[in-house]
Amino acid sequence: MKKIEDFTVIGHKWLNYSSYVIELEAPEPLSPVRPGNFAEIEIGHSPHVFLRRPFSIFNVNMINNTLSFYVKVIGEGTRALGRARKGDKVNIIYPLGNAFTIPEKNKILVVAGGSGIAPFILYGKELQNHNKSATFLIGARKAEDIVLIEMFRPYGDILIITEDGLLGEKGMVTQHSIFRHDDFPCDHIVTCGPEPMMKAVAGLARKKNISCEVSLENTMACGFGACLCCIVETVDGNKCVCTEGPVFNINQLTWQT
Amino acid sequence: MADLSVSIHKLHLKNPVTTASGTYGYGEEFVEFMDVNRLSAIFVKGITLEHREGNPYPRMAETASGMLNSVGLQNRGVDYFIRHIYPRVRNFDTHIIPNVNGSTIEDYVTVTRRLNEVKGIEAIELNISCPNVKAGGMAFGINRKSAMEATRAVRDVYDKTLIVKLSPNVTDIADMARAVVDAGADAISLVNTFLGMAINAETRKPILGTITGGLSGPAIKPIALRMVWDVFKAVKVPVIGMGGIMNAADAIEFILAGSTAIQVGTANFIDPTVSIKILEGIKDYMSRHGVNSVNELIGGMQLS
Numbered sequence: 001m002k003k004i005e006d007f008t009v010i011g012h013k014w015l016n017y018s019s020y021v022i023e024l025e026a027p028e029p030l031s032p033v034r035p036g037n038f039a040e041i042e043i044g045h046s047p048h049v050f051l052r053r054p055f056s057i058f059n060v061n062m063i064n065n066t067l068s069f070y071v072k073v074i075g076e077g078t079r080a081l082g083r084a085r086k087g088d089k090v091n092i093i094y095p096l097g098n099a100f101t102i103p104e105k106n107k108i109l110v111v112a113g114g115s116g117i118a119p120f121i122l123y124g125k126e127l128q129n130h131n132k133s134a135t136f137l138i139g140a141r142k143a144e145d146i147v148l149i150e151m152f153r154p155y156g157d158i159l160i161i162t163e164d165g166l167l168g169e170k171g172m173v174t175q176h177s178i179f180r181h182d183d184f185p186c187d188h189i190v191t192c193g194p195e196p197m198m199k200a201v202a203g204l205a206r207k208k209n210i211s212c213e214v215s216l217e218n219t220m221a222c223g224f225g226a227c228l229c230c231i232v233e234t235v236d237g238n239k240c241v242c243t244e245g246p247v248f249n250i251n252q253l254t255w256q257t
Numbered sequence: 258m259a260d261l262s263v264s265i266h267k268l269h270l271k272n273p274v275t276t277a278s279g280t281y282g283y284g285e286e287f288v289e290f291m292d293v294n295r296l297s298a299i300f301v302k303g304i305t306l307e308h309r310e311g312n313p314y315p316r317m318a319e320t321a322s323g324m325l326n327s328v329g330l331q332n333r334g335v336d337y338f339i340r341h342i343y344p345r346v347r348n349f350d351t352h353i354i355p356n357v358n359g360s361t362i363e364d365y366v367t368v369t370r371r372l373n374e375v376k377g378i379e380a381i382e383l384n385i386s387c388p389n390v391k392a393g394g395m396a397f398g399i400n401r402k403s404a405m406e407a408t409r410a411v412r413d414v415y416d417k418t419l420i421v422k423l424s425p426n427v428t429d430i431a432d433m434a435r436a437v438v439d440a441g442a443d444a445i446s447l448v449n450t451f452l453g454m455a456i457n458a459e460t461r462k463p464i465l466g467t468i469t470g471g472l473s474g475p476a477i478k479p480i481a482l483r484m485v486w487d488v489f490k491a492v493k494v495p496v497i498g499m500g501g502i503m504n505a506a507d508a509i510e511f512i513l514a515g516s517t518a519i520q521v522g523t524a525n526f527i528d529p530t531v532s533i534k535i536l537e538g539i540k541d542y543m544s545r546h547g548v549n550s551v552n553e554l555i556g557g558m559q560l561s
Contacts (some may be wrong), residue, residue, distance in 0.1 A: 001289060001524075002289040002290065004290055004529060004530060021418060041527075042527065044527070047321045047322040048321055049317055050320075050321070050323060050324065050474060051319050051324060051526060052321055052526075052527060052529075069315070085351075091528075092528070093290075204491070209285035218314075218320075219315060219317050219318075221317050221324055221326070221523075221526040222525070222526035222529075224286055224529065225282060225286045226280060226281060226282045226287070226525060226526060226529075227279075227280065227317070227326065227328070227526055228279075228311065228316070228328045228331050229316045229326060229328060230314075230316075230317075231311070231314050231316065231331070231381045232314070233314075237310055238310050238311060238331060
């Protein structure tokens with residue numbers, strides 16, 4: 001059940017120069033949230049942040065009725081939300097969008113680039129509930145952008161790659177040595193991050209004939225299927241990322257990979 | 258109890274609050290958030306004869322106090338609407354008003370003929386003002402002669418309430434209103450979006466895939482309000498006003514400027530329950546001002 005509610009900020013923590021985690025408490029018991037679901041947050045009251053901003057739901061606490069969001073500052077909206085203080089009210093529409101599927105398969109590789117880690121704590125939790133685990137390959141431009149790593153530890157192995165080479169292997173995510181193994185250690189891939197990275201991962205998955213789901217980002221006016229702005233081209237025509245996604249199997253997309 | 262009901266020609270509306278085409282889907286998208294039965298009408302997403310995929314991505318650019326869109330009438334076509342969508346929404350206790358589009362006058366006429374046969378649909382909104390399609394759309398609405406031709410052709414095949422939606426991208430909106438009323442329009446709705454554009458200075462590229470798009474939101478409200486006033490003075494038929502209405506005070510302004518009913522548009526994206534809040538706010542305004550009927554407020558701006 002989608003809800004529109006005033007949440008209260010109960011925690012706000014900067015992780016580095018450009019990202020933070022904000023935790024908000026719901027006024028009533030939370031609706032169930034699945035990995036990949038997102039929320040539309042009203043930041044508002046500024047002429048330059050007119051629309052809500054969509055954020056992947058990073059973590060959920062069903063006992064305390066809190067949602068948290070991992071936010072990277074990219075513009076006015078994310079900067080303004082970064083100034084929120086404990087006790088502030090924030091209006092949120094949630095849960096929106098579809099979710100990652102839990103595959104039958106057991107060797108799951110999660111590929112996350114930069115702020116693309118956002119949906120994967122919930123994914124790790126859901127895998128754990130199904131007695132599964134994953135390998136988390138996490139990449140970023142700079143070592144200081146690698147944050148919140150320890151949170152993934154309970155849900156599987158962690159591999160790191162950075163373009164500056166100061167943490168983990170050096171290079172782009174798709175250059176990680178895991179992809180060079182003759183005996184490729186996975187049979188299902190899920191990915192979220194910059195589009196060129198996801199396209200490259202989708203290409204690798206396709207080449208190795210491995211099932212793959214991607215979580216897409218898109219500019220949205222509403223987030224619930226009314227505006228028809230956030231489309232992606234699929235084999236069945238244009239689809240709204242907000243209602244038919246954000247998670248798509250790569251076979252649905254028309255990406256040339 | 259104040260009387261909220263108004264009439265748009267033969268169409269009876271239980272209150273003046275409706276939602277604008279392209280901002281409210283088919284109503285179904287909002288049932289989880291609000292009681293859509295409280296609206297007096299839903300102007301549903303623009304309908305064309307054929308299935309249309311719409312324009313390429315990106316289709317939206319946020320601008321100061323507003324947004325540009327270039328959706329381009331993505332829809333499954335009139336037959337799909339009649340067969341699959343309308344049966345799902347026809348039982349809402351609100352008027353479902355299709356927004357009719359076409360590339361040619363023949364398209365408009367064919368779509369209208371099919372809708373004319375649908376029981377339960379008591380009005381159409383003829384959209385001669387969509388700025389986001391290559392053929393037809395706004396091209397009809399910015400030229401007096403073609404606006405009249407399109408209106409007359411549709412009028413000839415439609416016996417129920419015909420609302421014509423005007424483009425604000427004209428020099429003299431009052432003249433356009435008079436023209437379509439002369440051609441048979443029963444009511445006028447305005448304004449559609451203003452043609453605009455946005456550029457990303459860093460990449461030096463347009464933000465929209467189509468370069469230009471339609472501007473909506475509070476950024477356009479003062480211009481829309483003035484145009485409603487101009488049209489109200491120019492024609493005798495009812496006017497349905499819209500353009501950046503975000504709250505009840507905005508809605509009241511549009512009514513005072515001459516709107517018999519209003520359409521809530523872009524605000525639905527930010528607060529999917531806003532139309533109910535606007536309805537409640539209108540009731541509250543009427544009680545505070547001792548107004549017994551909405552009809553007393555229409556065009557009621559006091560000049561002295």
